[in-house]
Amino acid sequence: MTRQLAMIPGDGIGPEVVAAAIEIIEASGVKATWTELHAGRAAHEKFGDPLPEATLEGVRAADATLKGPTATAKGIGFRSVNVALRQKLVLYANYRPAKTMPGILSRYEDVDLIVVRENTEGLYSGLEHEVVDGVVESLRIISRKASERIARFAFETARKQKRKRVTCVHKANILKLSDGLFLECCGRVAKEFPDIEFNDSIVDATAMQMVRNPQEYDVLVMENLFGDILSDLSSGLVGGLGVTPSANIGDGIAVFEAVHGTAPDIAGKGIANPTALVLSGVLMLRYLGEEGPADAIEQAVRSVILAGETLTGDLGGKADTAQFVAAVIGQL
Numbered sequence: 001m002t003r004q005l006a007m008i009p010g011d012g013i014g015p016e017v018v019a020a021a022i023e024i025i026e027a028s029g030v031k032a033t034w035t036e037l038h039a040g041r042a043a044h045e046k047f048g049d050p051l052p053e054a055t056l057e058g059v060r061a062a063d064a065t066l067k068g069p070t071a072t073a074k075g076i077g078f079r080s081v082n083v084a085l086r087q088k089l090v091l092y093a094n095y096r097p098a099k100t101m102p103g104i105l106s107r108y109e110d111v112d113l114i115v116v117r118e119n120t121e122g123l124y125s126g127l128e129h130e131v132v133d134g135v136v137e138s139l140r141i142i143s144r145k146a147s148e149r150i151a152r153f154a155f156e157t158a159r160k161q162k163r164k165r166v167t168c169v170h171k172a173n174i175l176k177l178s179d180g181l182f183l184e185c186c187g188r189v190a191k192e193f194p195d196i197e198f199n200d201s202i203v204d205a206t207a208m209q210m211v212r213n214p215q216e217y218d219v220l221v222m223e224n225l226f227g228d229i230l231s232d233l234s235s236g237l238v239g240g241l242g243v244t245p246s247a248n249i250g251d252g253i254a255v256f257e258a259v260h261g262t263a264p265d266i267a268g269k270g271i272a273n274p275t276a277l278v279l280s281g282v283l284m285l286r287y288l289g290e291e292g293p294a295d296a297i298e299q300a301v302r303s304v305i306l307a308g309e310t311l312t313g314d315l316g317g318k319a320d321t322a323q324f325v326a327a328v329i330g331q332l
């Protein structure tokens with residue numbers, strides 16, 4: 001079957017890592033047509049809109065979309081394209097697994113956890129205003145509907161992947177109403193999954209405990225900002241942003257991208273590590289039911305990393321993106 005896939009090159013290292021991932025996916029034998037869609041700073045400069053309507057339509061029409069990172073300026077400028085894309089297309093679940101990969105020097109062994117991040121509300125609702133001069137207010141929206149929906153996604157993921165435990169990460173001791181509701185919703189959904197253990201953990205202590213003893217965690221579910229922070233943290237546990245994939249999942253619609261951003265410090269140099277986006281591509285192939293090519297690509301990436309001869313700079317090697325891609329394709 002020929003898959004109708006979309007791709008968004010994005011900004012910074014985006015076009016480099018997207019091209020690398022597509023080359024590897026094509027080499028795996030998957031039959032696909034790719035439609036190029038535009039988003040981010042590049043789209044803003046070209047079309048006057050960082051997230052054109054045609055891009056939203058293209059993502060809706062595709063079987064799945066592979067997306068490069070898109071830039072969002074600090075303070076001034078347009079709103080995050082990522083946040084807008086996730087909200088407009090109701091990509092409510094952000095799935096970010098972090099698993100130790102043999103061959104990558106990291107401080108930890110045997111980490112295998114999944115951050116499930118609520119992707120549509122929380123502090124990313126974009127509801128900010130100046131109350132009076134010098135005082136601004138950002139609204140942190142937590143709804144029963146979105147909280148139960150993400151909790152159910154976390155438990156279903158745990159069940160599908162034969163995981164033992166879901167941990168709700170929150171700050172319900174301080175944010176009594178909002179995180180109180182989130183925790184209550186997770187607890188209610190947990191009752192539908194008696195085969196999966198459920199517990200909860202306060203976010204600051206969780207951050208400390210993830211650094212001290214990350215092996216203790218299995219599936220973690222949390223609201224948007226906590227998930228943004230702890231997913232970068234968890235990527236740091238297993239080798240960094242260059243190797244951690246991510247998926248934005250809605251009902252019948254999905255966008256696959258890395259946890260990392262546009263990496264302006266290394267953009268255009270051809271040295272970015274494409275592993276994170278390649279592994280996001282693996283998640284995309286599994287989502288499409290293309291288990292064979294997904295397994296083959298994952299195995300090829302693991303072999304190249306274990307061999308350690310063609311690693312990119314972030315992993316302590318000297319290879320550039322093209323050399324890494326050639327090594328992976330050589331293993332396929």
Ligand SMILES: NC(=O)C1=CN([C@@H]2O[C@H](COP(=O)(O)OP(=O)(O)OC[C@H]3O[C@@H](n4cnc5c(N)ncnc54)[C@H](O)[C@@H]3O)[C@@H](O)[C@H]2O)C=CC1
Pocket residue numbers: 013017068069070071072073082241242243257258259260261262263264265266271272273274275276314
């Ligand atoms: N999903 C997305 O589109 C995301 C976009 N961003 C955007 O990216 C821009 C830059 O954000 P930063 O906070 O600097 O985070 P970043 O993730 O782009 O970079 C942080 C550090 O990690 C390194 N890094 C990231 N990806 C790498 C890769 N594939 N290979 C090697 N090294 C890599 C960078 O060189 C940098 O030193 C911002 O405009 C931000 O809004 C940030 C996160 C996600």
Ligand SMILES: O=C(O)CCC(=O)C(=O)O
Pocket residue numbers: 070071072080081082083228259
């Ligand atoms: O939209 C952005 O600029 C940042 C997004 C982000 O940090 C993430 O997806 O984890």
Ligand SMILES: [Mg+2]
Pocket residue numbers: 228229232259
């Ligand atoms: Mg982030």
